[in-house]
Amino acid sequence: MNKWLISLFSLLIFMGILFINLQENSEFNDEFNTNLANVTNEEMEAVIEQNPDIHPMRMALANRYFDEVNYSEALPHFMYIAENSAENELKSFALAQIGWMVFESNNVEVATTYINESLRINSDSLVARSYLGIIYIQNPETKNEGLEILNSVIQSNKLNKEDRDFINEILENYEN
Numbered sequence: 001m002n003k004w005l006i007s008l009f010s011l012l013i014f015m016g017i018l019f020i021n022l023q024e025n026s027e028f029n030d031e032f033n034t035n036l037a038n039v040t041n042e043e044m045e046a047v048i049e050q051n052p053d054i055h056p057m058r059m060a061l062a063n064r065y066f067d068e069v070n071y072s073e074a075l076p077h078f079m080y081i082a083e084n085s086a087e088n089e090l091k092s093f094a095l096a097q098i099g100w101m102v103f104e105s106n107n108v109e110v111a112t113t114y115i116n117e118s119l120r121i122n123s124d125s126l127v128a129r130s131y132l133g134i135i136y137i138q139n140p141e142t143k144n145e146g147l148e149i150l151n152s153v154i155q156s157n158k159l160n161k162e163d164r165d166f167i168n169e170i171l172e173n174y175e176n
Helices: 003-025 041-050 055-067 071-084 088-104 108-121 126-137 143-154 161-175
Strands: none
Touching: 041 055, 055 071, 055 088, 071 088, 088 108, 088 126, 108 126, 126 143, 126 161, 143 161
């Protein structure tokens, strides 16, 4: 066997193991987080370059960049998922994340367009509803609607303690 065939075979095995691991560990309703602590961004980028439609890994990488506030790296991955995934939950989550990044760049109108599209696809998205509530609560004209949205989000039994505490803190600050 030549070295290129061995390299290709090794890469395919690596991608297969990662894909199986992603499929077993991905929970769409848990913010699309996958345990890839021992895989570098560069390794994930290499696998995604060879397999652009490996959406769970692409989402995990995009979320990693998002959490690092490295939006310039996160955006292309979220956009790819939003444009190419057949999975409504993935598509909705990606659109909500894009909306938040746009909001962070001070473009509220475009941000709410992305987030509303996310909600059109998945009206139960706690992430999109939370983002919309946070955006609305900051504007005196939409503050009451933001309060209503966040109060409905806080009622969900799907929120983890950290998210619930964060939203409660926002509500306490804006209800007064």
